[in-house]
Amino acid sequence: MKKITMTRRIVQVFCLILLVYGGYIFKEWKQSPETEQSLFPALKAPAGSISITKLEKGSILWPSGATPVIENYPPSLVCRFNPKGGMFKACILHFFSENLTWQTQLKYLLPYITLFILLCFLLGRMWCGWVCPIGTTGDFLTFLRRKMNIPVKRFPHNFRINLSFTGYGLMAIALTISTIIGMPNFARYQCYWFLPYCQICPARLICPLFGLIRPNWKDFSTSITTTFTLLAWIVLGLFIAAFYFGRRVWCHMCPVGLINSWFNKGAGVELHKKPIKCIKCGYCADACPMGLTKMYEMDKDGIYNQNSCIMCLRCVEVCPRKGCLSVKFFGKGIRIKDFFRRKNAE
Amino acid sequence: MQNKFLDRYGRAVLKGFTSTRSIKSNANSELLEYSSRSKNSLMKKFYQDIEDFETGKFLYPEKPVVGYFCSLVPEELILACNLHPVRLCCEENLWTQAGEEIIPGDVCPVVKSICGKFYNQMYDRFDLVVVPGSCDPKTKLAELLSPLKEVYFLDPGRDCDYLKNADIWGEKYTKFFDFLKERFHCSSGRKHLLSACKKTNARTEIFRKIYQFRTRNPEAINSFDYYIMIYASFFMDIEIWNNLAENVYREALETREICKNPKILLAGTPVIFPNFKIIDVIEQAGLSLAADIQCTTFGRFYNPVEIDEDTESGIIRALSLKDIAGSICPCLLNLEKLVNLIVDAVSQHNLDGVIYYNLRLCQVFDIQTAVIRQALKEKDIPFISIKTDLGNQDTGQLKTRLEAFREMIESRRN
Structure with a gap:
């Protein structure tokens, strides 16, 4: 294996461990009273809104993780549903969905957004290729396929372009739903439609597995949760197929990756x-x-x-x-x- | 009653020809002359092996031997099937004259000499001959050789655009690999391919070192030694060659000779033993051949196999990219690539001029001359094109032309 790929693999594994389990290391540091005041105070759900930690146990979104160590949103797919030692809060799409529903004022969001944009301009989509834990998981699937001597499936150019439109479509739908359920008239739907993209995101099903926690992979209580459960299965299947048979085909439609991609052309790298x-x-x-x-x-x-x-x-x-x-x-x-x-x- | 024109399968019989002349190659005397000029003591083994090969005494390993032409045939696939690949390109005037009996007329001298060698039972040891459809004479050569030997015709196409053709190349190479596996009853797969690629990549690494070293110091490994090493790699076992070449390079590193002659780049038709006339003339004219862009040297060795997908089909695809997409054969569409390569090499290695060597009757090389001349004129790089055949009649005239070229370069320097 060549040196750049080798370095990349080491960085990927290191980042995976850091982002998924890093919280266990830094928990002590967080709990000491001097550093209790973190750089950015946590964004809180307003009274009456659904917050993920307030959800009833048994809900499809029930988090297996506790509060994260660092309340921030880096430009890679770090997940809210990591095991308890999750290092960061969540991905940027989670951030937008949540705060659109809560209708948080912009001035509270600005520090987070500024830091996000700064990180994006620094490394561009290098976050996807070198840091993202889900990308690393997918690369492992590709590695398995290669060892099993199954040839790669090369998708045509147009197909890949259309995948990014699919990603934008999903993102638009998710953000629209989040905005609508934030309005006072629709607040009663929050318990079903809260964080709509997270409900189908494969990371929600995969990330808890790192902590040997069973993800909440099925909920057939109502028609809406049944639909989300089925959609999540389909998307997970597509995710595994995309990484297993193609290489990084999935990354063409990952909404977080798409947000990163806006900064790629002016990035430092x-x-x-x-x-x-x-x-x-x-x-x-x-x-x-x-x-x-x-x-x-x-x-x-x-x-x-x-x-x-x-x-x-x-x-x-x-x-x-x-x-x-x-x-x-x-x-x-x-x-x-x-x-x-x-x-x-x- | 059996038709005498048809064989028992009902196919038309190609009888082939028999040559009446008995040829005695004068390769030995030439080898002696070249080896006397060698400054490297470790080169002896190469000279010895070439002498053995030319006289038919060379000891092949105990496995089937597959002959092939051109850089377009993937050596790694042959190696992976545990066969011994031998590149059969030949440019010897005597064999050309022998081949004249079979194919008279204005035909490529390389094909003539190959035919001459084959019809004089020089290559009886071979089990299979792989002929690529790179140029028209090679295509017909496949048919001329088929009465004598089993021939596999491998046609990669003439377009080396990656986007359009990568899948087609992969298919063609896979078919070739399947054929080899079936013909020689072996079950080679991913592991064998990987180990074969490892060997050729090691060779690439050593070649790059030598190539890079010669651009700085062309006298330490002189051009005869260089081309002798290249020719030895045609038939020697790849690992033995790697070891020897590595040692030669190490020995050359210790010499500290500074080259004062103008350094030039040789492009065009490949220089193959024993047709070293052009190198001889270049040396006599006081020029140093510091770099070259030819299919036997640069085109064959410079690109490593970059295996990205280490599945069987992935490796075969990587091979096709190395051999076809990266090819500098003038039969494929790559003139722009070639001009870029020449201009880049000249500026990178501080070379003083470019000699474009053109074997008479090879039209594809000839056609390119005008474009390259024009491109280099725009960049203000001294350029001379030389068109000659395998004979020795025009040596004096060539020497005069190259001396004038050297004087022109020297006057530009001052």
Whole structure:
């Protein structure tokens, strides 16, 4: 295995452990009285609204996790439904859904949003490729498939583009429902429609498993919960299939990833291409887990950060020509490739 | 009654031809001459092996031997089936004359000499010959050789655009692999492919070192030694070659000679032993061959196999990308790629000029000349194109032209 991929795997596993179990380590620190005042105070549900911790036991959303150590929303799919040692609060979509329902004032949200945007601009979608615990889980499924010698399924370009529209559609529906149930007239629906995307998100079913906690995987009490249960199963099936047969096909429609992707083009991590060095061998396009081909097609000097790129840097790694593809951080070469390359190889 | 024109399966019989001339190769004397110029003591083994190969004494490993032409045939697939791959490209004038009896006329001399060698029973040890459909003469060669040997025709197509063709290449290579497995009764799979790729990647690594080293210091491993090493890799066992080449490189590292001659890049038709006329002339004219872009050297060795999907079909796909998409064969669509490569190599390694070598009657190389000349003129890089055949008649004239080229480069320097 090459060095960049190896580093990436180590970072992924480290982040998975940190985000999922990190809370156990930092709990002591949190409980000491001096640090009780955290940087951002927790957002509280207003009186009369449903909060996830107030839900009745047995509800489909019943959390298996306790209060998180750090009340924040990093740009990766850290989940509300992690085991008890979850490090961060939740993902950004959870944040928007929850606060739209609670109708929190903007001034309370601003610090969270500012930090989120800052993190996004710093690393772009590198959060998806290097940090996201669900992405790591999916990569493990891909690894299993490879070991079982099952060929990868390569999806056509249009299909992948349409997947992102599906993701935007789901996001729009989820946010609309969250806004509607926040209105006083519709408040009685909150117990069913609270956090609508979370109810079908595969992370809700997968993340509790890390703490060996049984996720609340079925609820047939009412017609609405039955629908959500079935939808969640279908989405989980699609998730597993997408990661198992394709590579990172799922990431085309993950709403959190889509929000990150808006910042990808101006992100601090930049992918450069020098076409004069390119021999059009297609290695970069073939290795891209998202199935992107722009790096291969372009024949002008420049930065080619694409919205769908998860910055796994696999293209930079496999490129056989030194200096053709390179990674830069705010215009400064980090020369990852030279740093890691086998000595004297080129 | 059996029709005498048909065989027992009802197919038309291709009888082939018999050559009447007895050929005695003068490779030995040439080898002696080249090895006397070698500065590297470890090169002897390569020269010895080539002498054995040319005289038919070479000891192949105890396994079936598969001959192939071109860089478009995936060596790794042959290796994975536990076979011994031998690249049979040949540019010897004597064998060309022998081949003349079979295919007279204005035909590619490489194909003529291959035919000459085959019809003089030089390659009796071979169990299978793989011919790619890279250019027109090679395509017809498959038919000319079929009366003598079992021939597998592998046609990768002429378009090396990844997006359009990657699936097709994968299919074609998979069919070839399946054929090999069935023909030689082996059940090779993912593991064998991985180990074969590991071997060729090790070779790529060593080649890159040598290539990179020669761009800085072309005299430490002179161009004869370099091309002899390349030719030895055609038939030697890959691991033995890796070891020897690594040792030669280590020894060369210790020499500290500074090259004062203008450094040039050689592009165009591959230089294959014993047709070293062009290198000889370049050396006599006071130029140093520091880099090259040819299908036997750069095109074959420079790209490693990058295995992303380590499933069987994934590895085969990676091989097809390395061999076809990354190919610099002029028969495929890649002129822009080639011009970029040349310009980049010249600027990266501070080379002084480009020689475009063109074997007479190879039209695809000839057609490219004008475009490359124009592109390099725009970039202000000295360029000369040389068109010659396998004979030795025009050596003097070539030398004069290259001397003039050197003087032109030197006048530009001052």
